[in-house]
Amino acid sequence: MSRINGFVGRRNFLKLAGIGGAGIGASAVGSLLWQEEIAVAQSPSNTKEKPQPVNPQAALARLTEGNKRFVDDKRLNPNQTRLRLQETAVGQYPFAAILGCADSRVPAEIVFDQGLGDLFVVRVAGNVASPTAIGSLEFATSVLGAQLIVVLGHARCGAVIAAAKGDPLPGRIGVFVEEIKPAVERVRNKTGNLEANSVIANVQYQAEQLAESSTILRGLLKEGKLKIAGGNYDLASGEVSFLA
Numbered sequence: 001m002s003r004i005n006g007f008v009g010r011r012n013f014l015k016l017a018g019i020g021g022a023g024i025g026a027s028a029v030g031s032l033l034w035q036e037e038i039a040v041a042q043s044p045s046n047t048k049e050k051p052q053p054v055n056p057q058a059a060l061a062r063l064t065e066g067n068k069r070f071v072d073d074k075r076l077n078p079n080q081t082r083l084r085l086q087e088t089a090v091g092q093y094p095f096a097a098i099l100g101c102a103d104s105r106v107p108a109e110i111v112f113d114q115g116l117g118d119l120f121v122v123r124v125a126g127n128v129a130s131p132t133a134i135g136s137l138e139f140a141t142s143v144l145g146a147q148l149i150v151v152l153g154h155a156r157c158g159a160v161i162a163a164a165k166g167d168p169l170p171g172r173i174g175v176f177v178e179e180i181k182p183a184v185e186r187v188r189n190k191t192g193n194l195e196a197n198s199v200i201a202n203v204q205y206q207a208e209q210l211a212e213s214s215t216i217l218r219g220l221l222k223e224g225k226l227k228i229a230g231g232n233y234d235l236a237s238g239e240v241s242f243l244a
Helices: 011-014 025-041 056-071 082-088 130-144 158-165 171-176 181-189 193-212 216-220
Strands: 096-100 119-123 148-154 226-234 240-243
Touching: 011 119, 025 158, 025 193, 056 096, 082 171, 082 216, 096 130, 119 130, 130 148, 130 158, 130 193, 130 216, 158 171, 158 181, 181 193, 193 226, 193 240, 216 226
Parallel strands: 096 119, 096 148, 148 226
Antiparallel strands: 226 240
């Protein structure tokens, strides 16, 4: 099986996952690949090549510090050199994964002041935990070793606003909007601004969907190898407020 710096190659991962017809269940694949990556990390020939995963608390602290630098206009723009480019060309070791909205105003690497290979980012309108998004995050955690997932919502999210209005939508836009409506209904009768309340409710709802819909993520959570956190990005200030 081909490897790049100790990681299973993408084609082989897809074959194992059943996409190439191997027919192995997703949960079994996650367990197999996780155990294999741990074994590789502990082998003498790879100890210096592959860094240990960053624990969830440290990863969250790194994101918090990076966002503060962004807000204070004191960005370090780390890991953006030619050397870093060459390092990441042969392997990636993201310390956290982000499920964020596709909104052009919320680029995770910039608002958290991170660089190449630091974050595994999945972006979809409304930061919806779609099957594709979940599969990507399973790969980020069970194969690449990220121990933190942040579901990142933001103020004035068009997808959330559309879900709250409930009007018919053209094309496939309504597909992901439907995945937000259960979150909106949770807070429709709550006091305060429906839009703001729905943004937070949607972050919490999508985080729940990650844990409930994926046997791989649920297993990592039970083993203490993963934390799923929620965040809300303010478009005006650039600040990310992490949800309790």
